[in-house]
Amino acid sequence: MTTASTPSDPLDDRKFVVALARGLELLRAFRPGESMLGNRDFVERTGLPKATVNRLAYTLTVLGYLRLDESVGKYALDAGVLSLGFALLSGTDTLELARPHMRAFAREVGAAVSLGCRDGLDMIYLDTIRSETALTLGLASGSRLSMLTSSMGRAYLAVQPPDVRAALLAELGKAAGREGAAMLADTQREIDTFMREGCCYSFRDWHDDVNAVAVPFREPRDGRWLVLSCSGPASSMGEAVFRDTVAPRLKSLARRLGDTA
Missing domain, CATH: 1.10.10.10 (Winged helix-like DNA-binding domain superfamily/Winged helix DNA-binding domain)
Structure with missing residues (x-):
């Protein structure tokens, strides 16, 4: 348990x-x-x-x-x-602040942008805004994603103190079973990416046709870590699009919403 x-x-x-x-x-x-x-x-x-x-x-x-x-x-x-759930969402001032920015971001890049936080060994979506002009992928509020395969989870892990991150990775690896070693290696690779680029990616790791990038930031009110992510179809939004176009804009949005690492 x-x-x-x-x-x-x-x-x-x-x-x-x-x-x-x-x-x-x-x-x-x-x-x-x-x-x-x-x-x-x-x-x-x-x-x-x-x-x-x-x-x-x-x-x-x-x-x-x-x-x-x-x-x-x-x-x-x-x-x-x-x-x-309503009590949580109504108490999150950052969510209200973020929504108009997320809506504009989704329109600009033609993808889905989400805000999430940690819940146990998962990341839970607080909100998702989808582009109105392009085919996009995105889960609804309340949806959960694994920390090991999602860009959002990897970004959260990347900003944890080393001892906290090590404990979480050990627990995640154990929960993943036989696939745990490979999943941990992929996650560690993206944590290293965060140290260089300030964001984490998930290229077809969570779903065969989903690419994503995520950036963490501290909520100004209580200092907890929240994560912004942007996802889109891998078939039409390749890795280069996320690295060169989406990631810089997402990092800029995260800086407007709170303190980034």
């Missing part, structure tokens, strides 16, 4: 509530595009015993975070989760 705690902060077992962490793992088991999951799905994705999953799912249903469809015996996310 993974948690969203920062590796640089030692876990205090006296304060850590295991039951709460397990309940949140059930909510995180939902993936983009999925509307319903059953107990078997929860067990497979969290590694928790079936009896524990049953109790957690019941509790989350009573509290309004899950909704049970008795006709199929599966759960859907309920309004409680949605209210938490």
